[in-house]
Amino acid sequence: xxxxxxxxxxxxxxxxxxxxxxxxxxxxxxxxxxxxxxxxxxxxxxxxxxxxxxxxxxxxxxxxxxxxxxxxxxxxxxxxxxxxxxxxxxxxxxxxxxxxxxxxxxxxxxxxxxxxxxxxxxxxxxxxxxxxxxxxxxxxxxxxxxxxxxxxxxxxxxxxxxxxxxxxxxxxxxxxxxxxxxxxxxxxxxxxxxxxxxxxxxxxxxxxxxxxxxxxxxxxxxxxxxxxxxxxxxxxxxxxxxxxxxxxxxxxxxxxxxxxxxxxxxxxxxxxxxxxxxxxxxxxxxxxxxxxxxxxxxxxxxxxxxxxxxxxxxxxxxxxxxxxxxxxxxxxxxxxxxxxxxxxxxxxxx
Numbered sequence: 366x367x368x369x370x371x372x373x374x375x376x377x378x379x380x381x382x383x384x385x386x387x388x389x390x391x392x393x394x395x396x397x398x399x400x401x402x403x404x405x406x407x408x409x410x411x412x413x414x415x416x417x418x419x420x421x422x423x424x425x426x427x428x429x430x431x432x433x434x435x436x437x438x439x440x441x442x443x444x445x446x447x448x449x450x451x452x453x454x455x456x457x458x459x460x461x462x463x464x465x466x467x468x469x470x471x472x473x474x475x476x477x478x479x480x481x482x483x484x485x486x487x488x489x490x491x492x493x494x495x496x497x498x499x500x501x502x503x504x505x506x507x508x509x510x511x512x513x514x515x516x517x518x519x520x521x522x523x524x525x526x527x528x529x530x531x532x533x534x535x536x537x538x539x540x541x542x543x544x545x546x547x548x549x550x551x552x553x554x555x556x557x558x559x560x561x562x563x564x565x566x567x568x569x570x571x572x573x574x575x576x577x578x579x580x581x582x583x584x585x586x587x588x589x590x591x592x593x594x595x596x597x598x599x600x601x602x603x604x605x606x607x608x609x610x611x612x613x614x615x616x617x618x619x620x621x622x623x624x625x626x627x628x629x630x631x632x633x634x635x636x637x638x639x640x641x642x643x644x645x646x647x648x649x650x651x652x653x654x655x656x657x658x659x660x661x662x663x664x665x666x667x668x669x670x671x672x673x674x675x676x677x678x679x680x681x682x683x684x685x686x687x688x689x690x691x692x693x694x695x696x697x698x699x700x701x702x703x704x705x706x707x708x709x710x711x712x713x714x715x
Contacts, residue, residue, distance in 0.1 A: 370711055371443065373704070374582060377621035378416035381695050386421045391511070391632040394424040398467040400457050400500060401474035402429025403437035406516065406576075408583045409624035410471060411444045418449055425449065428464060430474070432456050440583075457496035463503045469631050472500050473516040477549065477576075480589055486548040493552035494559070501563045501571070512570045514631045515560045519577040519643060520550035524677050531647070531682035534575070534639050557639065564637050572634030574627060577643025577681045580701055581620040582708045592617060595654050596709055599663035606668050609675040611651030616644040616680040619696035619704065626692050633690055640690070643681035646698055656699070661706045 382389075397414065399407045407429055417423040427450045431437065434452040438445040445452060457474040475493050482489050497515065504510055522538035529536075540547045540554070560571040578590065586597035591607070592615075598605045623642060630640055648656075654667050686692045696704070 367711065370582070370708065373708060374412050375416065377582075377619075377704070378413050381413075381621045381625040382416065386417055386423070389417065389628055389632060392417070392423055392425045392469070392628065395468040395511075396426045396428065396464070396466045397469045397471065397631070398428040398430065398463055399471045399473060400430045400496070401472075401516075402427075403431035403434060403452070404473065404476070405579070405583050405620070406471075406473045406623070406627070407431070408437070408441060408444070409620045410627065411441075411450060413621070413624040413628060415444060415447060415449070427451070428453055428467065430455055430457065430460070458492060458499060460499045460503055463500075463507060465507065466509075467507055468509055468511050470500065470504060470510070470513040471516065471627065471631060472497065472513060475516070475549075475553070477518065477520075478588060479546070479549065482549045483545060486545060489548055490552045493549075493556050497556040497559055501559065501569060505563070505567050505569060510570065512572060512631055512634060512636070514627060514634065515556065515571055515573045517557050517573050517575045517639070518550055518553045519575045519641065519679065519681065521554045521557070521575065523550070525679065529678060531645055531678075531680045532641070533682040534641055534685055561637065570636040572630050572636060573639035574630055574642045575639055576623070577641065577679060578615055578617050579620055579623055580617045581705050583620065586709060591615070591650050592653055592657065595657040596661070596706060599657050599661040599665050600706070600710055600713055602663070602665060604668050605654050605658060605665050606670060607650050607654055608670050608672050609650065610671050610673070611649060611654070611669045613650050613675045614647040614678045614680060615650065615653070616647050617653070617698060617701055618642070618644040618694070619701040622694055622696055625695075626686065629690050629692060635689070640686050641681040641683060643683075644694055644698065645681055645683045646694070647678065647680035648698060653702075656702055657706070660699075660702050661710070
């Protein structure tokens with residue numbers, strides 16, 4: 366990876382860790398196992414742990430499990446070649462055992478890309494449900510396991526209207542079970558219940574994180590998410606298109622905040638509890654498109670297609686993580702957009 370981009374990541378890690386890494390001291394000389402370890406979440410976990418090892422001598426070891434480890438080696442060779450990171454090539458559905466020295470697990474093996482949910486729904490559901498069961502079953506044999514973070518999804522809350530405002534963890538949510546759009550969130554709901562069952566039956570320490578939306582380095586601009594498409598079109602001089610009326614409200618978390626929050630949930634999260642993982646600051650798609658255009662100095666035209674009316678809200682309420690874990694957003698939306706644009710512009714250039 367280009368030196369400039371690596372320096373950006375290091376700066377991001379430094380910002381969220383601050384002047385003292387004491388809050389993450391439980392990770393010192395421990396072993397962390399990450400499924401989906403070469404994806405967006407896993408890559409950021411690897412960056413943050415590498416920073417802790419290099420800067421504060423944490424001595425944390427990482428096992429990154431993924432079906433395609435070659436892609437990771439091509440994408441981030443500076444991580445793949447590290448002695449404190451070991452890549453394991455396997456499908457999570459085939460896991461029988463986990464290295465006995467593992468102390469912490471982050472289960473992140475699933476994609477939120479709805480194109481895959483539509484094109485291969487049965488495989489997506491099996492990967493989430495069977496994959497979670499295999500990991501939990503294997504985890505019951507670990508002699509020194511301190512905690513597991515199961516990555517669920519904010520989509521389990523279903524669609525929320527504007528009257529609801531931000532979404533708290535106790536919102537039951539509703540999903541249409543006869544809709545193909547429910548494949549991913551319904552599987553995630555089942556996986557959460559499975560975690561609860563293992564916690565109840567085997568006293569397995571499991572915490573759930575429910576991600577909302579993110580924007581930043583290591584994402585791809587061809588993903589089917591509005592802000593990614595806005596940035597792509599702004600940087601390539603194409604028309605920025607908003608399919609709806611522009612009024613859906615979303616929030617966006619920068620990935621360094623995401624990775625730090627996940628590590629804090631890993632070391633301090635309470636078993637049986639679900640935590641939201643996202644920004645509490647909502648913004649309409651119309652306004653985020655304007656912000657992307659302004660931050661990128663783009664001349665692209667913004668066109669609102671108004672193909673359907675949408676007043677939905679998908680914004681995290683962070684009262685629980687603020688009050689119990691003392692977490693905060695270090696990178697506000699303006700900085701998140703600016704840094705993302707710098708990153709993607711440099712990637713496009715090279």
